[in-house]
Amino acid sequence: MLFFKTTEQKQQFNEIAKLADVFAKRAQKYDQEGSFPVENINDLKKFGYTTLTLPTEFGGKGASLYEFVLLHERLAQGCGPTALSIGWHVGIILDLATTRPWSKEKYAEIMKKVNDNALLNRAASEAQTGSPTRGGKPQTTAYKEGNQWRISGRKTFTTMAPVLDYFLVSASIDKTEDVGEFLIPRDTLGVQIEETWDSIAMRATESHDLILNDVRIGEDHLLEFVSARPKQRANGWLLHIPACYLGIAQAASHYAIEFANSYQPNSLSHPIIELPNIQRHIGEMELELMQARHFLLSVADKWEQLQDKTIIIPDLAAVKHVVTNSAITVVDKAMRIVGARSLSEKNPLQRYYRDVRAGLHNPPMDDATLHLLAQSAIKSFSEK
Incomplete structure (x- = not known):
């Protein structure tokens, strides 16, 4: 039994159901190949799913968490890896809309990119530290040189790696106890994707390793101090x-x-x-x-x-x-x-x-x- 609060929610659900049924026909192929469902993601962009939770002030639909969850379950019925992949992007956009942790200028800049179908995801896991929820300090390092940050390290489980436009990377800041989250555009010199994903589960997410070889970004690309976030967050x-x-x-x-x-x-x-x-x-x-x-x-x-x-x-x-x-x-x-x-x-x-x-x-x-x-x-x- 489904619980629609509005007729609009029901209409959106029926529309995403049609798309999910199309994805279901492709799912076996992507799984067998271990290839990323680019066609599915492109269809989701056309549908407007990548801007589902983007605030209306930036051109998005401004969907609530309830609406997001309702639609997302139906999407996953068609293709789980597609849903898990795009879920990180759509979820992070909702998180940012709720908490607004970045500067107003940087937030507005990136949200406008998202409205133009840019995709982002966090790159936080590392082989040495495991899941970031366990509290390990990143081995990826960042140090300031003039008006630039220089970042080096390797991140694992970078879901949706083949199509991401931006990586939100956690890194330990040199000579401090701080950990920062940095915005790194895909086309930045030194950014490399190493195709390491060999999991038998969620094969089509292509959650490869992100390698950062002395990546240099502007000082305004330090988005926030992760170490300053409240220990208890209702995510x-x-x-x-x-x-x-x-x-x-x-x-x-x-x-x-x-x-x-x-x-x-x-x-x-x-x-x-x-x-x-x-x-x-x-x-x-x-x-x-x-x-x-x-x-x-x-x-x-x-x-x-x-x-x-x-x-x-x-x-x-x-x-x-x-x-x-x-x-x-x-x-x-x-x-x-x-x-x-x-x-x-x-x-x-x-x-x-x-x-x-x-x-x-x-x-x-x-x-x-x-x-x-x-x-x-x-x-x-x-x-x-």
Whole structure:
């Protein structure tokens, strides 16, 4: 069941559904080739999805988090890697619109570029530090020389690397304890993409390594001090991650039901969808999907309404944990319905199975979420 607040949301959903169905026909090819879905991204640019959360003052649609999540799940039903890739861009634009951490001049300059379909993503992960959410200090370094910054280092998991126009790079500032986030245009001398992505999950995201060889940028390209950000941030924009995996799970459920409705072995006088054990699996899938979708949309809605968004930090983490693990469960049940043929290379279920596993390694990780929830519960108990 879907929850549209306005007729406009329903109309947008139906439009993105048509695009997602086109993407579904291309998904197997991109996965087998391990190639980036450039055609899909170009279609999303034409549709206006890359400016979905861009403020209206810069020509965007100014969509809310609720609208973003609602549409993003449907997009992911067509192609998970496409949704995860563009989700980082659209989510970051929403984050920037909410927090406005940059100078007004630089923010306006880049948002105008985004309105002209420029794409950006953060490059924060490193082999030595792991996920930036773990708190490791970047090995990538930046030092000031005159009115320029010189930056060198290597970033991993740079999703959408083949088509990004801007990289938001975290780097340790030389001779200080500060960490800054720098804007690096793709065409800057010293920027290189090394094609290292060999993951069996989300293959088409082409999340290669970004190499920075003594890159030189203007002093105004230091966007903000990451080390000065509040330790507790209500990153609602990260709900694009569970929305993506929920969409993949929904696609798996649809496939399994369609298969069960049409498959009739000669030992039966009816399709297997009439078997009690098959219906039990379908019912269990639907329950997982309903619970996950209700949780996801309710937290997105709550995030928008709260002035003090830090209150909802535990909920945001819990949503990602619940939805991602539910998605894995749904895909597993779908494969049980379809049987051994779900492991065929031509069958989309084996792709869904590989792709949803990637969700476990997107932030926040399960152990961090459970620790956060435990601390929240203990604090609430002690304050009684």
